Amino acid sequence: MNGPQAAKWEMVEAGGRTAQSFGLNRLLGQIYMLLFLSREAMSLDQIAAQLGISKASASIASRQLESWGAVRRVWMKGDRKSYYAAETNLLRIVDGGLLPSLLKKLHSARIQIERSRRLLEEGDGDPDQKRFIRVRLDQAESYRSKIEALLENPIVRRIL
Amino acid sequence: MNGPQAAKWEMVEAGGRTAQSFGLNRLLGQIYMLLFLSREAMSLDQIAAQLGISKASASIASRQLESWGAVRRVWMKGDRKSYYAAETNLLRIVDGGLLPSLLKKLHSARIQIERSRRLLEEGDGDPDQKRFIRVRLDQAESYRSKIEALLENPIVRRIL
């Protein structure tokens, strides 16, 4: 194998391992890295062939990546195939998928804490126990909002 | 079920769902939340009983949490059982497990990029192709180091 190919393959494997280390499907990291290191956009067949996987798997994983904004579809004139290209701008990936998804989780965490607080106050029980849970729910909400503030902080964005 | 119990259970379930949404074992979120909302530390038997799981599962998950610094073992005088208590200080969890683990991943990413660059430069191949891969590896390393800088930035820590 020549230099570029060897380097690319090494990165593709590392991408797969990294994805797995975050609890994601290995293919997500592999496909992203493959596209990141490809000069031209690739069709599903090309992706599947390069990675030795079925077209079905390539299709599912590529659309997953697309939904996160990590990859985009490009159309070649005079070709019905759809091609995928990596989004190489980190901020665009962050804004287009990662950040919204984290903010959504933080939002539902807030809703959840509110719901629990309601259950706490509406039901009865030992006052001391109630007081304790109340303090902890407040603490949880305090951390939650700090994390939210962190994600939305312009200083943080500017570092990337 | 009374107020505190209902509120607690609601949070335990939410913790499990949140853990799963990050690709983690559901029990990790459930146990942490159970301990976070418990006034006293809990033994493995208590944890297992409350969540309706085996002691083996409770043991494995609790130690996992402990290794991340999210939970700590406390010893009660005159009791051979080991009890677990939630670490409720977010910064301590971040410093004691989360951050080190992310920094470790970033470190091995750097090693990986270096290895690929070596493979690229040592092997032969089309010069244009080589140049392209080189640019992308540089780009990857640039993003990697920015993320590292972000995680180590004191402003970021101060927000939490």
Place this chain on the structure above:
DNA sequence: GGGTATGTTTATTAATTTTTGAACGTTAAA
């Protein structure tokens, strides 16, 4: 020492996730 209460490991089972080939639907060319 023998007995008991622990936590951990292990081998197995159960559940979940990933992967696939084949069926399907769609589009556009022939």
Place this chain on the structure above:
DNA sequence: TTTAACGTTCAAAAATTAATAAACATACCC
């Protein structure tokens, strides 16, 4: 209107991960 080239969906197979009971190890008590 066929036919062919696609991408997607689906049901089943394969692989992985989670959960368990039982065996094991350890520390403590008598």
